Amino acid sequence: PIPCVPWQSQTSGQYQRRVHGTLDQWMYRPEYVIMELCIQSAITSPGYNEIITSGQNTVLVKGYAFSGGGRKIQRVEITLDDGITWKAAKIHRHEKSRHRGQMNWCWTWWELDIDTSQIRDAAMISVRAFDESTNTQPERLTWSALGMYNNSWYRVKLEKDAEGLKCVHPVHQYGGDLPLKEHAKLTQGGWLTEYADDALKGAIKKAGDDSKEAPSPTTGGSGGGPTISKAEFKKHNSKGDCWISISGKAYDVTSYCSENNIPEVPL
Numbered sequence: 187p188i189p190c191v192p193w194q195s196q197t198s199g200q201y202q203r204r205v206h207g208t209l210d211q212w213m214y215r216p217e218y219v220i221m222e223l224c225i226q227s228a229i230t231s232p233g234y235n236e237i238i239t240s241g242q243n244t245v246l247v248k249g250y251a252f253s254g255g256g257r258k259i260q261r262v263e264i265t266l267d268d269g270i271t272w273k274a275a276k277i278h279r280h281e282k283s284r285h286r287g288q289m290n291w292c293w294t295w296w297e298l299d300i301d302t303s304q305i306r307d308a309a310m311i312s313v314r315a316f317d318e319s320t321n322t323q324p325e326r327l328t329w330s331a332l333g334m335y336n337n338s339w340y341r342v343k344l345e346k347d348a349e350g351l352k353c354v355h356p357v358h359q360y361g362g363d364l365p366l367k368e369h370a371k372l373t374q375g376g377w378l379t380e381y382a383d384d385a386l387k388g389a390i391k392k393a394g395d396d397s398k399e400a401p402s403p404t405t406g407g408s409g410g411g412p413t414i415s416k417a418e419f420k421k422h423n424s425k426g427d428c429w430i431s432i433s434g435k436a437y438d439v440t441s442y443c444s445e446n447n448i449p450e451v452p453l
Contacts, residue, residue: 225256248297256289
């Protein structure tokens, strides 16, 4: 694992300053330096938008897990009822432990065959892992002071489809050999997109800005406020006068950029 120094990758938000004091007081404190990865697990199959049909007898659920500090993954569990009951997955280790058998740096692969009848009425498939120090993943999103280190249960939502159950991941899985720009478009999909949009809107409002909502000209939305032309929208692209578009609405985030020291470059 590579140490992650927070002041190289994070910015200070108004909420963070309110809780921890000014930037100079906490941003460089050693306890905020991330030296080890937290425990993680993810589902790779069924894949994004894969359909589970009624004709299938079983569904092979599989993925990977890892933990920081060289700690070995001890077990991986799957739940179909949001944590009420759990099923133990079969673990596959393709690499030997290093440093006298005490360090495990590679991903641990896991899999579990589940009867289709057990999945038919489930709302989602969730996974969690445990390492040899009994570290595990929290049920819900829990962020550190710097907004890093989310490692909650990985959830694949099951949506009823004409052909069966459609598996919707939090984000679109990696698009193989696609160019970076094309892959970035894919990552906008998934059930987490709506959650992230709501969270961003909430953060903007909590920051105390006086954002004004109006339908975005790119979507031709209706309701709320006046329609803004594309040419007018493009004029507001500086730190001193910044608008953004989220889910078909335009927001004035000028005060947010100023209060949180957003640099000019991304704009």
